[in-house]
Amino acid sequence: NAGVMQNPRHLVRRRGQEARLRCSPMKGHSHVYWYRQLPEEGLKFMVYLQKENIIDESGMPKERFSAEFPKEGPSILRIQQVVRGDSAAYFCASSPRQGAVVQPQHFGDGTRLSIL
Amino acid sequence: TQLLEQSPQFLSIQEGENLTVYCNSSSVFSSLQWYRQEPGEGPVLLVTVVTGGEVKKLKRLTFQFGDARKDSSLHITAAQPGDTGLYLCAGLKAAGNKLTFGGGTRVLVKP
Numbered sequence: 001n002a003g004v005m006q007n008p009r010h011l012v013r014r015r016g017q018e019a020r021l022r023c024s025p026m027k028g029h030s031h032v033y034w035y036r037q038l039p040e041e042g043l044k045f046m047v048y049l050q051k052e053n054i055i056d057e058s059g060m061p062k063e064r065f066s067a068e069f070p071k072e073g074p075s076i077l078r079i080q081q082v083v084r085g086d087s088a089a090y091f092c093a094s095s096p097r098q099g100a101v102v103q104p105q106h107f108g109d110g111t112r113l114s115i116l
Numbered sequence: 117t118q119l120l121e122q123s124p125q126f127l128s129i130q131e132g133e134n135l136t137v138y139c140n141s142s143s144v145f146s147s148l149q150w151y152r153q154e155p156g157e158g159p160v161l162l163v164t165v166v167t168g169g170e171v172k173k174l175k176r177l178t179f180q181f182g183d184a185r186k187d188s189s190l191h192i193t194a195a196q197p198g199d200t201g202l203y204l205c206a207g208l209k210a211a212g213n214k215l216t217f218g219g220g221t222r223v224l225v226k227p
Contacts (some may be wrong), residue, residue: 004158033214042204043159045214056214091158095213104149105215107158 004029004094004108005074012114013082021077021111025094032075033105034067037089049075079113087115119143120207122218129195130226137190137221139205146210148181148188153202153220195225 005024013019025032034046048056049069060067064082069075079086089112093105123138139148147166151159163172165181165188172179176199178191192199202222206215 006158031213035215035217042219043206043215043217045216048213056212059214093215104161104164106161107151109156109158 004092004106006090006092006108006111008111009109010112010114012116014116015083016081019079019082019086019113021079021090021092021113022074023077023092023094023108024074025092026106029094029096029106031095031097031103032069033093033095034075034077035091035093035107037091037110039088043091046077082113082115084115087113089113119216120205120218122203122205122221124221125219126222126224128224128226131196132194133225135192135195135223137203137205137223138187139189139218140187141207142186143207143209144185145207145216146185147208148185149206149208149215150179150188150190151204151206153204159204192223195223197225197227199223200225 004026007022032049035043036046037043045059047060047067051069052071064080066078089110091107091110093107095103095105120141127135129135147164149164150162152162153159163179165179168183168185170181176193180189202220204220205218
């Protein structure tokens, strides 16, 4: 009964490098969400995706950040040219297809990104 | 400015005491979810409340959703050290799927 799987758990990058964070949703879940938790702050929504579609990216920084959820494989959150301020815990959540009944979001254990 | 305000931010009590955590907003949510997060891990869903005035119980935890669906509370009876953790409320608006989180309440239950 695998939950939401995120990897890597910890990622260290130098300023200017690229960071790729991966998320495999729970089995049967077709909706993926990415949240960011900055040190001493709460979780903030970044982006909501379904397979091959970005539904809501209102929380994504305008530059350097992108996300995808391909037909096959995990969802990827990509951060280009990382800066120190990108250091945070990045959480992925998934839910089944939303219908008349509210479907809760289940979270992975996150990727802790540290920028040197 | 937090759309969802949690209070208190930190709570330290002795084992056996009761505690209540509040989650307040000026906005209406279609549902509200409570999570608990341990250090180094992701939030774990405790409960989802949907209907105004709804009360749900999970062993010693009681969750209530306000009549107007703008606020919620979590009450823990006879707290145990195992209840120590960060409690997060998160609201879902009717028009979207993104969760809006409160700032969290850190609970410490001392033996």
